[in-house]
Amino acid sequence: MFGYHLRVLWVLVTSVAPIPIERIWPVMMFLLGFVSLRNLQMDEAAAFVFAAVVAQVYVIWKNLPDAARDLRRTGDGTLKVLRYGVAATIAASAVQLWILDPVITQRMLSMSCLVYATAMLWGAMGNPRIREMVVPSVAGRPVPETPRTHFLRLNTLAALLVLVVNEALVAAQFDLTTRVSILAILPLVIHVLYEITAILTVPLEES
Numbered sequence: 001m002f003g004y005h006l007r008v009l010w011v012l013v014t015s016v017a018p019i020p021i022e023r024i025w026p027v028m029m030f031l032l033g034f035v036s037l038r039n040l041q042m043d044e045a046a047a048f049v050f051a052a053v054v055a056q057v058y059v060i061w062k063n064l065p066d067a068a069r070d071l072r073r074t075g076d077g078t079l080k081v082l083r084y085g086v087a088a089t090i091a092a093s094a095v096q097l098w099i100l101d102p103v104i105t106q107r108m109l110s111m112s113c114l115v116y117a118t119a120m121l122w123g124a125m126g127n128p129r130i131r132e133m134v135v136p137s138v139a140g141r142p143v144p145e146t147p148r149t150h151f152l153r154l155n156t157l158a159a160l161l162v163l164v165v166n167e168a169l170v171a172a173q174f175d176l177t178t179r180v181s182i183l184a185i186l187p188l189v190i191h192v193l194y195e196i197t198a199i200l201t202v203p204l205e206e207s
Contacts, residue, residue, distance in 0.1 A: 124152035
């Protein structure tokens with residue numbers, strides 16, 4: 001019995017798709033940025049915030065073309081929405097760099113996770129534009145509604161898990177080096193858990 005469960009676990013783990021490289025870059029920038037700035041004798045709190053802000057700005061900049069394409073496809077006001085997003089990012093970055101408080105930076109992460117989770121839940125509840133942006137269903141490659149809903153629910157849970165771990169790091173008052181290490185590993189852990197859960201639970205057909 002134990003051997004059977006080990007084989008099942010092995011099949012699941014080896015079935016996990018590699019984490020996309022675009023998800024690795026922000027983590028590496030955060031981790032290496034923090035280490036490099038500390039080696040340059042920058043204050044630990046300032047190094048944490050600067051590295052985090054650089055990673056945040058990179059994520060927004062890298063995703064702008066895809067966001068514009070998705071907004072154009074779903075019929076939203078592309079320029080208006082993107083301008084608001086860029087303005088919010090600049091404002092959030094400025095606040096973080098002005099205050100230089102790692103807790104504020106982590107609260108910003110929690111807030112973004114909460115906004116993302118809310119959007120995913122809204123999509124799971126039937127919002128057509130969010131469903132089409134996150135899990136597009138196009139002619140020739142239709143995606144049944146039940147799996148679409150399930151993926152949106154998984155996205156919601158993944159965002160909430162990041163939020164919970166992030167807030168736990170703040171509440172436990174771990175030192176900043178520990179926080180950086182855990183936050184750097186977290187995307188990989190979330191990716192593996194997400195893939196395994198999807199393999200085990202996503203319905204392939206309409207129920």
